[in-house]
Amino acid sequence: MSAYLGERLREIRKRRGLTQRQLADLSGVSLSLVRKLEQGERTDTRLETARALAHALKVPTTHLVAAHAEEPADEATVRSWAPVHAALAAPAGTGTLDEAPTYEGVRDALRSAVPLFAHDRFTELGTVLPSLLRDTEALTATDVRGRPLRARLLELTGWLMTQTRQFDAAELALDRAQDDATDGVQRAATASVQCWLLLRRGRLAQARDLAVRWSDEVEPRMSRATPGELSAWGWLLLRLSAAAIRDNRPGEADDALRLAHSAAVALGRECTPEGDFLRTFGPVTVALKRAENAMVADRPDTVLSLASRIPADTLKPTSNNRNRHLLDVASAQTQLRRYAEAVDTLQKIRAGSPQWLPNQRYARDILDRIVTRRRTLTPEIRELADVVNLPV
Structure with missing residues:
Protein backbone atom coordinates (compact mmCIF):
# COMPACT_ATOMS: atom_id res chain seq x y z
CA MET A 1 0.00 0.00 0.00
CA SER A 2 3.04 2.28 0.30
CA ALA A 3 2.32 5.61 2.02
CA TYR A 4 -1.08 5.83 0.33
CA LEU A 5 -3.01 4.54 3.33
CA GLY A 6 -1.40 6.98 5.76
CA GLU A 7 -2.00 9.96 3.50
CA ARG A 8 -5.62 9.10 2.80
CA LEU A 9 -6.26 8.23 6.44
CA ARG A 10 -5.00 11.62 7.60
CA GLU A 11 -6.92 13.51 4.89
CA ILE A 12 -10.26 11.82 5.53
CA ARG A 13 -9.90 11.95 9.31
CA LYS A 14 -9.37 15.72 9.15
CA ARG A 15 -12.34 16.13 6.81
CA ARG A 16 -14.46 14.30 9.37
CA GLY A 17 -13.21 16.58 12.14
CA LEU A 18 -11.76 13.73 14.19
CA THR A 19 -8.61 13.57 16.26
CA GLN A 20 -6.38 10.53 16.06
CA ARG A 21 -7.61 9.42 19.48
CA GLN A 22 -11.26 9.80 18.44
CA LEU A 23 -10.64 7.73 15.32
CA ALA A 24 -8.92 5.06 17.42
CA ASP A 25 -11.87 4.93 19.80
CA LEU A 26 -14.44 4.75 17.00
CA SER A 27 -12.61 2.09 15.00
CA GLY A 28 -11.20 -0.07 17.79
CA VAL A 29 -7.73 0.33 16.24
CA SER A 30 -5.01 1.27 18.70
CA LEU A 31 -3.97 4.92 18.86
CA SER A 32 -0.34 3.94 18.34
CA LEU A 33 -1.18 2.15 15.09
CA VAL A 34 -3.24 5.10 13.82
CA ARG A 35 -0.28 7.38 14.51
CA LYS A 36 2.24 5.05 12.87
CA LEU A 37 0.08 4.70 9.76
CA GLU A 38 -0.44 8.44 9.37
CA GLN A 39 3.25 9.20 9.97
CA GLY A 40 4.37 6.57 7.48
CA GLU A 41 6.14 4.47 10.11
CA ARG A 42 3.84 1.61 9.09
CA THR A 43 2.99 1.25 5.40
CA ASP A 44 0.99 -1.95 5.65
CA THR A 45 -1.79 -3.40 7.77
CA ARG A 46 -4.40 -6.11 7.57
CA LEU A 47 -7.37 -5.52 5.30
CA GLU A 48 -9.68 -5.98 8.28
CA THR A 49 -7.89 -3.10 10.06
CA ALA A 50 -8.27 -0.88 7.02
CA ARG A 51 -11.94 -1.80 6.88
CA ALA A 52 -12.43 -0.89 10.57
CA LEU A 53 -10.86 2.51 9.96
CA ALA A 54 -12.97 3.04 6.84
CA HIS A 55 -16.12 2.06 8.72
CA ALA A 56 -15.37 4.64 11.43
CA LEU A 57 -14.73 7.27 8.76
CA LYS A 58 -17.89 6.25 6.83
CA VAL A 59 -16.13 5.62 3.52
CA PRO A 60 -15.58 2.46 1.43
CA THR A 61 -12.39 0.60 2.26
CA THR A 62 -11.11 1.28 -1.25
CA HIS A 63 -11.07 5.01 -0.39
CA LEU A 64 -8.22 4.21 1.99
CA VAL A 65 -6.30 1.51 0.18
CA ALA A 66 -5.23 1.46 -3.43
CA ALA A 67 -4.65 -2.27 -3.17
CA HIS A 68 -4.11 -4.65 -0.29
CA ALA A 69 -2.76 -8.00 -1.37
CA GLU A 70 -2.09 -10.96 0.82
CA GLU A 71 1.55 -11.77 1.24
CA PRO A 72 2.64 -13.81 -1.80
CA ASP A 183 -20.00 -23.40 -22.08
CA GLY A 184 -21.43 -20.63 -19.94
CA VAL A 185 -21.54 -22.54 -16.68
CA GLN A 186 -17.86 -23.50 -16.96
CA ARG A 187 -16.92 -19.88 -17.68
CA ALA A 188 -19.00 -18.67 -14.73
CA ALA A 189 -17.33 -21.20 -12.43
CA THR A 190 -13.92 -20.01 -13.60
CA ALA A 191 -15.00 -16.40 -13.08
CA SER A 192 -15.84 -17.27 -9.48
CA VAL A 193 -12.27 -18.48 -8.91
CA GLN A 194 -10.99 -15.32 -10.61
CA CYS A 195 -13.05 -13.26 -8.15
CA TRP A 196 -11.46 -15.17 -5.28
CA LEU A 197 -8.00 -14.45 -6.69
CA LEU A 198 -8.83 -10.74 -6.91
CA LEU A 199 -10.07 -10.75 -3.32
CA ARG A 200 -6.84 -12.34 -2.11
CA ARG A 201 -4.86 -9.75 -4.07
CA GLY A 202 -6.83 -6.97 -2.39
CA ARG A 203 -8.49 -5.81 -5.62
CA LEU A 204 -11.91 -5.34 -4.11
CA ALA A 205 -13.42 -3.11 -6.80
CA GLN A 206 -12.30 -5.47 -9.58
CA ALA A 207 -13.63 -8.50 -7.71
CA ARG A 208 -16.95 -6.75 -7.15
CA ASP A 209 -17.27 -5.66 -10.79
CA LEU A 210 -16.41 -9.11 -12.12
CA ALA A 211 -18.89 -10.80 -9.78
CA VAL A 212 -21.65 -8.35 -10.74
CA ARG A 213 -21.04 -8.81 -14.46
CA TRP A 214 -21.01 -12.59 -14.36
CA SER A 215 -23.88 -12.97 -11.90
CA ASP A 216 -26.03 -10.79 -14.15
CA GLU A 217 -24.99 -12.82 -17.17
CA VAL A 218 -25.75 -16.26 -15.73
CA GLU A 219 -28.77 -15.47 -13.50
CA PRO A 220 -31.05 -18.46 -14.09
CA ARG A 221 -34.79 -18.89 -14.19
CA MET A 222 -35.36 -20.43 -10.80
CA SER A 223 -38.25 -22.61 -11.95
CA ARG A 224 -36.13 -24.55 -14.42
CA ALA A 225 -32.53 -23.91 -13.39
CA THR A 226 -30.12 -26.84 -13.26
CA PRO A 227 -27.99 -27.48 -10.16
CA GLY A 228 -24.96 -26.34 -12.13
CA GLU A 229 -26.59 -23.03 -13.02
CA LEU A 230 -27.77 -22.41 -9.46
CA SER A 231 -24.33 -23.22 -8.07
CA ALA A 232 -22.51 -20.95 -10.54
CA TRP A 233 -24.88 -18.05 -9.86
CA GLY A 234 -24.85 -18.61 -6.11
CA TRP A 235 -21.06 -18.64 -5.90
CA LEU A 236 -20.76 -15.41 -7.88
CA LEU A 237 -23.19 -13.78 -5.46
CA LEU A 238 -21.07 -15.02 -2.55
CA ARG A 239 -17.99 -13.48 -4.16
CA LEU A 240 -19.91 -10.23 -4.60
CA SER A 241 -20.93 -10.30 -0.95
CA ALA A 242 -17.34 -10.97 0.14
CA ALA A 243 -16.03 -8.03 -1.89
CA ALA A 244 -18.79 -5.72 -0.66
CA ILE A 245 -18.36 -6.45 3.06
CA ARG A 246 -14.59 -5.91 2.79
CA ASP A 247 -15.24 -2.62 1.00
CA ASN A 248 -17.50 -1.44 3.83
CA ARG A 249 -20.71 -1.87 1.83
CA PRO A 250 -22.75 -3.97 4.30
CA GLY A 251 -26.11 -3.35 2.62
CA GLU A 252 -24.83 -4.60 -0.72
CA ALA A 253 -23.20 -7.57 0.99
CA ASP A 254 -26.48 -8.51 2.68
CA ASP A 255 -28.43 -8.17 -0.58
CA ALA A 256 -26.02 -10.50 -2.37
CA LEU A 257 -26.24 -13.01 0.48
CA ARG A 258 -30.04 -12.99 0.32
CA LEU A 259 -29.96 -13.78 -3.38
CA ALA A 260 -27.39 -16.53 -2.80
CA HIS A 261 -29.68 -17.93 -0.12
CA SER A 262 -32.54 -18.05 -2.62
CA ALA A 263 -30.36 -20.13 -4.95
CA ALA A 264 -29.47 -22.43 -2.05
CA VAL A 265 -33.13 -22.82 -1.11
CA ALA A 266 -33.92 -23.74 -4.71
CA LEU A 267 -31.30 -26.49 -4.47
CA GLY A 268 -32.60 -27.60 -1.09
CA ARG A 269 -29.33 -29.19 0.05
CA GLU A 270 -25.59 -29.09 -0.45
CA CYS A 271 -25.03 -30.09 -4.06
CA THR A 272 -21.85 -30.83 -6.02
CA PRO A 273 -22.74 -30.45 -9.73
CA GLU A 274 -20.95 -32.93 -11.96
CA GLY A 275 -18.87 -34.04 -9.00
CA ASP A 276 -16.89 -30.78 -9.09
CA PHE A 277 -15.81 -29.96 -5.53
CA LEU A 278 -15.19 -26.30 -6.46
CA ARG A 279 -18.89 -25.90 -7.24
CA THR A 280 -20.28 -27.43 -4.04
CA PHE A 281 -23.06 -25.07 -2.98
CA GLY A 282 -26.17 -25.03 -0.85
CA PRO A 283 -27.63 -23.76 2.43
CA VAL A 284 -24.59 -24.74 4.50
CA THR A 285 -22.20 -22.93 2.16
CA VAL A 286 -24.26 -19.74 2.38
CA ALA A 287 -24.38 -20.03 6.18
CA LEU A 288 -20.59 -20.37 6.29
CA LYS A 289 -20.19 -17.21 4.23
CA ARG A 290 -22.66 -15.34 6.42
CA ALA A 291 -20.42 -16.13 9.39
CA GLU A 292 -17.37 -15.03 7.38
CA ASN A 293 -19.00 -11.67 6.71
CA ALA A 294 -19.71 -11.27 10.42
CA MET A 295 -16.02 -11.88 11.17
CA VAL A 296 -14.95 -9.30 8.59
CA ALA A 297 -17.41 -6.88 10.22
CA ASP A 298 -15.70 -7.60 13.57
CA ARG A 299 -18.65 -9.27 15.27
CA PRO A 300 -17.06 -12.29 16.98
CA ASP A 301 -20.12 -13.01 19.14
CA THR A 302 -22.25 -13.24 16.00
CA VAL A 303 -19.71 -15.54 14.36
CA LEU A 304 -19.85 -18.02 17.23
CA SER A 305 -23.63 -17.78 17.46
CA LEU A 306 -23.98 -18.54 13.74
CA ALA A 307 -21.35 -21.28 13.92
CA SER A 308 -23.26 -23.07 16.67
CA ARG A 309 -26.15 -23.56 14.22
CA ILE A 310 -24.10 -24.54 11.15
CA PRO A 311 -23.57 -28.29 10.61
CA ALA A 312 -20.03 -27.69 9.35
CA ASP A 313 -18.98 -31.20 10.35
CA THR A 314 -21.24 -32.56 7.61
CA LEU A 315 -18.62 -31.25 5.17
CA LYS A 316 -15.45 -33.22 4.48
CA PRO A 317 -12.46 -32.39 6.73
CA THR A 318 -10.60 -31.41 3.55
CA SER A 319 -13.28 -28.93 2.49
CA ASN A 320 -11.71 -25.50 2.10
CA ASN A 321 -15.09 -23.91 2.85
CA ARG A 322 -15.25 -25.79 6.15
CA ASN A 323 -11.65 -24.99 7.04
CA ARG A 324 -11.99 -21.31 6.14
CA HIS A 325 -15.05 -21.20 8.40
CA LEU A 326 -13.12 -22.83 11.23
CA LEU A 327 -10.45 -20.12 10.88
CA ASP A 328 -13.22 -17.55 11.38
CA VAL A 329 -14.33 -19.47 14.46
CA ALA A 330 -10.75 -19.56 15.81
CA SER A 331 -10.38 -15.83 15.13
CA ALA A 332 -13.62 -15.07 16.98
CA GLN A 333 -12.56 -17.26 19.89
CA THR A 334 -9.23 -15.44 20.03
CA GLN A 335 -10.88 -12.03 20.06
CA LEU A 336 -13.04 -13.16 22.95
CA ARG A 337 -9.92 -14.48 24.76
CA ARG A 338 -11.03 -18.09 24.51
CA TYR A 339 -7.53 -19.15 23.58
CA ALA A 340 -7.72 -22.82 24.47
CA GLU A 341 -10.80 -23.20 22.29
CA ALA A 342 -9.08 -21.36 19.43
CA VAL A 343 -6.09 -23.71 19.64
CA ASP A 344 -8.42 -26.73 19.60
CA THR A 345 -10.12 -25.33 16.49
CA LEU A 346 -6.80 -24.84 14.72
CA GLN A 347 -5.76 -28.38 15.64
CA LYS A 348 -8.99 -29.63 14.11
CA ILE A 349 -8.09 -27.95 10.83
CA ARG A 350 -4.57 -29.31 10.97
CA ALA A 351 -5.80 -32.85 11.51
CA GLY A 352 -8.01 -32.72 8.43
CA SER A 353 -5.82 -30.64 6.09
CA PRO A 354 -2.18 -30.65 7.21
CA GLN A 355 -0.88 -29.31 3.87
CA TRP A 356 -3.54 -26.57 3.65
CA LEU A 357 -3.02 -24.88 7.00
CA PRO A 358 0.62 -23.74 6.51
CA ASN A 359 -0.44 -21.77 3.41
CA GLN A 360 -3.00 -19.66 5.30
CA ARG A 361 -1.84 -16.16 6.27
CA TYR A 362 -5.07 -15.91 8.27
CA ALA A 363 -3.99 -18.82 10.48
CA ARG A 364 -0.64 -17.17 11.08
CA ASP A 365 -2.33 -13.92 12.15
CA ILE A 366 -4.56 -15.80 14.60
CA LEU A 367 -1.57 -17.61 16.13
CA ASP A 368 0.30 -14.32 16.32
CA ARG A 369 -2.51 -12.81 18.41
CA ILE A 370 -2.60 -15.86 20.68
CA VAL A 371 1.18 -15.87 21.17
CA THR A 372 1.24 -12.13 21.86
CA ARG A 373 -1.53 -12.23 24.45
CA ARG A 374 -0.57 -15.37 26.33
CA ARG A 375 1.96 -15.11 29.14
CA THR A 376 3.13 -18.68 28.67
CA LEU A 377 2.90 -20.89 25.62
CA THR A 378 1.91 -24.53 25.76
CA PRO A 379 3.84 -27.06 23.66
CA GLU A 380 0.73 -27.30 21.46
CA ILE A 381 0.76 -23.56 20.73
CA ARG A 382 4.48 -23.58 19.99
CA GLU A 383 4.04 -26.48 17.60
CA LEU A 384 1.19 -24.76 15.78
CA ALA A 385 3.26 -21.58 15.50
CA ASP A 386 5.94 -23.61 13.72
CA VAL A 387 3.36 -25.26 11.46
CA VAL A 388 2.06 -21.91 10.18
CA ASN A 389 5.60 -20.46 9.95
CA LEU A 390 5.02 -17.75 12.55
CA PRO A 391 8.21 -15.63 12.70
CA VAL A 392 10.10 -15.78 15.98
Missing part, protein backbone atom coordinates in the same frame (compact mmCIF):
# COMPACT_ATOMS: atom_id res chain seq x y z
CA ALA A 73 4.38 -17.16 -1.52
CA ASP A 74 8.00 -17.11 -0.39
CA GLU A 75 10.86 -17.94 -2.72
CA ALA A 76 11.16 -21.51 -1.47
CA THR A 77 7.51 -22.20 -2.27
CA VAL A 78 7.82 -20.67 -5.73
CA ARG A 79 10.94 -22.76 -6.45
CA SER A 80 9.16 -25.93 -5.38
CA TRP A 81 6.43 -25.25 -7.94
CA ALA A 82 8.81 -24.17 -10.73
CA PRO A 83 7.99 -27.19 -12.97
CA VAL A 84 4.29 -26.23 -12.84
CA HIS A 85 5.11 -22.63 -13.75
CA ALA A 86 7.21 -23.84 -16.67
CA ALA A 87 4.44 -26.11 -17.94
CA LEU A 88 1.91 -23.26 -17.70
CA ALA A 89 4.16 -20.90 -19.67
CA ALA A 90 5.18 -23.44 -22.32
CA PRO A 91 4.41 -22.40 -25.92
CA ALA A 92 1.18 -23.68 -27.46
CA GLY A 93 1.53 -27.17 -28.90
CA THR A 94 4.30 -28.19 -26.53
CA GLY A 95 3.66 -31.60 -25.01
CA THR A 96 5.03 -35.06 -24.42
CA LEU A 97 7.48 -35.86 -27.22
CA ASP A 98 8.03 -39.59 -26.99
CA GLU A 99 4.38 -40.64 -27.22
CA ALA A 100 1.34 -38.62 -28.29
CA PRO A 101 -1.30 -38.41 -25.56
CA THR A 102 -4.78 -39.75 -26.24
CA TYR A 103 -8.11 -38.23 -25.26
CA GLU A 104 -9.01 -41.19 -23.07
CA GLY A 105 -5.62 -41.19 -21.37
CA VAL A 106 -5.69 -37.48 -20.56
CA ARG A 107 -9.34 -37.64 -19.45
CA ASP A 108 -8.61 -40.51 -17.07
CA ALA A 109 -5.45 -38.84 -15.75
CA LEU A 110 -7.41 -35.67 -15.02
CA ARG A 111 -10.09 -37.65 -13.19
CA SER A 112 -7.39 -39.31 -11.09
CA ALA A 113 -5.84 -35.92 -10.25
CA VAL A 114 -9.05 -34.22 -9.11
CA PRO A 115 -9.02 -35.92 -5.65
CA LEU A 116 -5.50 -34.58 -5.14
CA PHE A 117 -6.83 -31.05 -5.64
CA ALA A 118 -9.90 -31.70 -3.50
CA HIS A 119 -7.83 -33.09 -0.61
CA ASP A 120 -5.03 -30.47 -0.74
CA ARG A 121 -2.40 -33.04 -1.65
CA PHE A 122 0.09 -30.38 -2.69
CA THR A 123 3.16 -32.62 -2.64
CA GLU A 124 1.64 -35.16 -5.01
CA LEU A 125 0.28 -32.42 -7.27
CA GLY A 126 3.72 -30.90 -7.60
CA THR A 127 4.83 -34.24 -9.08
CA VAL A 128 1.96 -35.09 -11.45
CA LEU A 129 0.73 -31.66 -12.55
CA PRO A 130 3.56 -30.59 -14.91
CA SER A 131 3.24 -33.66 -17.15
CA LEU A 132 -0.56 -33.48 -17.07
CA LEU A 133 -0.45 -29.85 -18.19
CA ARG A 134 1.94 -30.70 -21.01
CA ASP A 135 -0.10 -33.70 -22.14
CA THR A 136 -3.33 -31.72 -22.10
CA GLU A 137 -1.68 -28.96 -24.12
CA ALA A 138 -0.39 -31.46 -26.67
CA LEU A 139 -3.76 -33.21 -26.94
CA THR A 140 -5.63 -29.96 -27.56
CA ALA A 141 -3.33 -29.17 -30.48
CA THR A 142 -4.54 -32.30 -32.31
CA ASP A 143 -7.98 -33.13 -30.86
CA VAL A 144 -10.73 -30.55 -30.30
CA ARG A 145 -12.12 -32.74 -27.50
CA GLY A 146 -9.11 -31.79 -25.41
CA ARG A 147 -10.21 -28.18 -25.05
CA PRO A 148 -12.76 -28.61 -22.21
CA LEU A 149 -10.30 -30.91 -20.45
CA ARG A 150 -7.65 -28.21 -20.65
CA ALA A 151 -10.14 -25.59 -19.43
CA ARG A 152 -10.95 -27.72 -16.40
CA LEU A 153 -7.32 -28.47 -15.62
CA LEU A 154 -6.32 -24.82 -15.95
CA GLU A 155 -9.17 -23.78 -13.64
CA LEU A 156 -7.99 -26.27 -11.03
CA THR A 157 -4.40 -25.13 -11.47
CA GLY A 158 -5.44 -21.50 -11.06
CA TRP A 159 -7.32 -22.44 -7.91
CA LEU A 160 -4.26 -24.31 -6.59
CA MET A 161 -1.91 -21.41 -7.36
CA THR A 162 -4.29 -19.03 -5.58
CA GLN A 163 -4.45 -21.41 -2.63
CA THR A 164 -0.65 -21.39 -2.34
CA ARG A 165 -0.43 -17.59 -2.90
CA GLN A 166 1.32 -17.81 -6.28
CA PHE A 167 -0.89 -15.11 -7.65
CA ASP A 168 0.76 -14.34 -11.00
CA ALA A 169 0.71 -18.00 -12.00
CA ALA A 170 -2.92 -18.23 -10.86
CA GLU A 171 -3.89 -15.28 -13.04
CA LEU A 172 -2.20 -16.84 -16.08
CA ALA A 173 -3.91 -20.19 -15.56
CA LEU A 174 -7.37 -18.71 -15.01
CA ASP A 175 -7.14 -16.38 -18.00
CA ARG A 176 -6.26 -19.36 -20.17
CA ALA A 177 -9.07 -21.39 -18.61
CA GLN A 178 -11.56 -18.68 -19.62
CA ASP A 179 -10.25 -18.77 -23.19
CA ASP A 180 -10.74 -22.54 -23.36
CA ALA A 181 -14.14 -22.78 -21.65
CA THR A 182 -16.78 -24.17 -23.99
